[in-house]
Amino acid sequence: MVLDELYSIPPYSLDSEAKEKKLAEGLCDLTRMHYAQCGEYRKILDVMGFDVSLPHMSVDIPFIPVRLFKKYDLLSVPKDQIVKAMTSSGTTGQAVSKIFLDRENVRNQTKTLTEIITSFIGKQRLPLLLLDTEIVKKDRSMFSARGAGIIGFTTFGRDTTYALDDNMELDLHKIKNFLEKHAGETILMFGYTYMVWQYVMRRLEDEGIVLGIADGILFHIGGWKKLKDQAVDALEFNRRINATFGNVRVYNYYGMAEQLGSVFVECEYGHMHCSNYSDVIIRRSADFSVASVNERGLIEIVSLLPTSYPGHALLTEDEGEILGIDNCQCGRLGKYFRIHGRIKGAELRGCSDTYERH
Amino acid sequence: MSVINYLIGSAKTDNTPQQTFSDEICAFMNELSAALMRSPSARTYPDISALAFWCRKGNIQKLKDRYDEKTERLGRGVCFHVTPSNIPINFAFSWLFSLLAGNANIVRLPSKDFPQVAPVLDAIAKTMEKYPDIARRTAFVRYPADNAVTAEFCASADARMIWGGDSTIESIKSLPTKPRCVDIAFADRYSICIIGGKAVLDANEDDIKRLAQNFYNDTYLMDQNACSSPQLILWLDDSAEARERFWQSVYDCAEKKYRLQAAVAVDKYTQMCEDAVSLDIVKAVSRKGNLLYRAELETLLPDMTELRGEAGYFYEHAISCLDEIKNNITEKFQTVTCFGIDPFEIRRFVITNNLRGIDRIAPVGRAMDISIIWDGFDIVRTLSRVVSVE
Secondary structure: HHHHHHHHOOOOOOOOOHHHHHHHHHHHHHHHHHHHHHHHHHHHHHHOOOOOOOEEEEEEEOOEEEHHHHHHHOOOOOOOHHHEEOOOOOOOOEEEEEEEEEHHHHHHHHHHHHHHHHHHHHOOOOOEEEEEHHHHHOOOOOEEEHHHHHHHOOHHHEEEEEEEEOOOOOOOHHHHHHHOOOOOOOOEEEEHHHHHHHHHHHHHHHHOOOOOEEEEEEEEOOOHHHHHOOOOOOOHHHHHHHHHHHEEEEEEEOOOHHHHHEEEOOOOOOOOOOOOOEEEEEEOOOOEEEEOOOOEEEEOOOOOOOOOOOOOEEEEEEEEEEEEEOOOOOOOOOEEEEEEEEEEOOOOOOOOOOOOOO | OOEEEEOOOOOOOOOOOOOOOOOOHHHHHHHHHHHHHHHHHHHHOHHHHHHHOOHHHHHHHHHHHOOOOOOHEOOEEEEEEEOOOOOOOOHHHHHHHHHHHHHHHEEEEEOOOOOOOOHHHHHHHHHHHOHHHOOEEEEEEOOOOOOHHHHHHHHHHEEEEOOOOOOHHHHHHHOOOOOOOEEEEEEOEEEEEEEEEEHHHHHHHHHHHHHHHHHHHHOHHHOOOOOOOOEEEEEEOHHHHHHHHHHHHHHHHHHHHHOOOOHHHHHHHHHHHHHHHOOOOOEEEEEOOOOOOEEEEEEOOOOOOOOOOOOEEEEEEEEHHHHHHHOOOOOEEEEEEEEEOOHHHHHHHHHOOOOOOOOOEEEOOOOOOOOEEEOEHHHHHHHHOOOOOO
C-alpha cells in the first residue's frame, strides 16, 4: 500500500514529481475501492461519466463537495465495522457533517497526525497544557471534531493539564503549578484558535499576567473568521501570544473534520504545507480547472487516508492560493499555500420566497 | 405605527376609486414613461427602461383597446401591495397594474434597498405633482418586519396584491381583511421550455444566436430563479445535433455575459452530486465549464416541480408529442416558453386535456415580460368592479 511506503519516509520529503506518482496511484486505488463499496459514490461517478478503470492523475479524481457529508451517510464499509462516527463542530442549528471511521481509518489518522506533528516537536513526549476545558473530552454524547482533536493531541504530551475550568474560566492556579513543576522543560500547548485568543490570551492581557514560558510550542487550529472580524491576523496573533505566554513557537494548522489526520501545518515562514499524505489543489470557480501558483481559487483537499468513507478528494468552500512548490525556505518539500477563508455566500435574484417576516 | 417610512404619500391615503383606464391615469402613465426614459438610471438599469417602455402611451392604449367594457368599471378602492424583496422593479409594475384598474394604492417596498428603487420613486413623485388626484391616492412605504403594521394595512384594504411566494402568501392571508377584499396571490410556480429540434437545425446562424440570447434573458439574467424561468427543457423532434447547436450557442452567450459566483459554482456542482444520489431518473449530467449544467432525465416524474436549478442548471428530456406529458402538468406549472412549435397548439393541449396548470405560453425570450395578464389572472379585471345595468 502507498500509505505504508510513505510511513517509512519523513512527511515532507517528496518533491512534487515523486509525490504525484504516489498520490495518483493511491488516489486511483481509493477511487476504485470507494466506487465498488459505496453506492452513492458510484452513482455520482456514473452520472459524471468517470471511468475508474483507467489510470488518472491526482487532479483528475472527481471531488465530492463537503456539504454532501451533511446530507448523506456516506460509507464504504459495512456499518458494523464503524468504530467512530465523527461530527464536524457546526454552529448550533446548522447541519453537521457525519464521518464514519473504521478501525483502519482511525489508526491511519493517528499515525499520520503523529508523523506530521513529531516532525515539528520531536518524538519525545512533552508536558502538555491544553488551552480548553476538559468538558469537551467528557461530553461524549457527540463525538465532535473539537473533542477528537483534543484527545488526538494528548498522545503527544504527558502530564496533560487543562487551562480552563468547566465554566471556561482560566484556572491560573493550576497553570502556575504546572509551569513551576515543568520549569526548564519545553512546554507543549494545544487549542482552538478562537478559544486561545478569547479565553486565554485576552484574559491574561486583561489581568496583566505574563506567563513567562521560557521554551514553548503552541499548536492551534480552527480558522480565523471570528478573529478577522476583530482585524486580527497571524502576525498580530503570534506577537500577542509571545507577549503574554513568553517564548513560544506558534504553529497554526488547517484540517477538516472530513479529513482528520492529514493536516496542513504552517511553517516558521508562515506558509501552510502539504505533507506526503495529502495535497491541496486550487481550482478556478469558472470551470474547476487547476489555478496557477499565486492565483486565488477554491480549495480542494486530497488525502490518502479515507478508506471507510469516500472523502479522499473533497471540494471545500474555502478559498486559497498556492504560494510555491518544493521551494519554501523552511526546506519542506511539496506545495505550500495560504488560506483566504470561506467563500462569499451566493446572492441570487429571483421572485420566489424570500423568507422575510411581514 | 411610527416606524412606517412614507417615501411617497402619507398615512391619509384617499381610498376613493377611479374609473378603470381613465384618461387621467393613462396620461399620467405616458408622462411617467417619458420621465423614466429621461432618467440617466434608465441607461444603467435595463429593468427601468423596460418599465418605461411598458407604460408608454402606445402600449397602454393597446391594453385599453382590449377592454371593451372599461367605461363600466371602477377600481375596488385601496389596494395593498406586498412586493418581493429580491426583484427590484416588480413593485412598480404591481402598482401600475392596480392603478390602471382604478385603485388607490399602498405599496410596501422591498426591504432591500436596490439602486433601482430611488430613481423610479423620483420619477413617480415628480410626475405626480401634476396629478393630485393620483397623488392623494398613492403611498409607497417601507417598514421593518412588523405584523401589526401589515395587519393594519390589510384591515383597510379592498384588494391585496401578494407577491413573494407560498410562505409570504400564507402569512399575509392569515391577516384579516374586509369581507369583500379581493386577493391576487402569486404563489411559487414552475416553468418549462419546449423546443423543436428540427427548427433548431433549420434555423440560420443569426436565428440561433438570437434564440440563445433570448433563452439567456429568460434564465441567466434572473439567475434562473424567477417563477417564469424554465427549469425543464423538453425536446420535440429531438436530435443530438440540435441539442449541441442550441446549448453551444447558449453557452457562448452566457460566457460573454454571466458572472458566475464561486459559491454558485459550488452549489451547482453539489446539486449534480445530490441529483446523482437521490434522483434515479438522472443518468447523466453534461457540463460546459461551470456555467451550464444539463441533467438528462430518463423518464419524467408525476411531479416535476421539485426539479429546480439555479444560475444555469437545467433538466432535459425528449418527448415525441405533447400528450405524453399531460399527466405531469400540475397546478404549479405557469409559463411554457417555446421555439419551433406553434404556441396555439400548446394552448389547445392545455384546454382539451383540462389541465390544472400552464397559464401562459410565450416565445423563448419573453418569459420575463410581465403584463396585466399574469400567472393566469387578468389583473385589471380582478382588481376592478363592474357597474352593471340590467
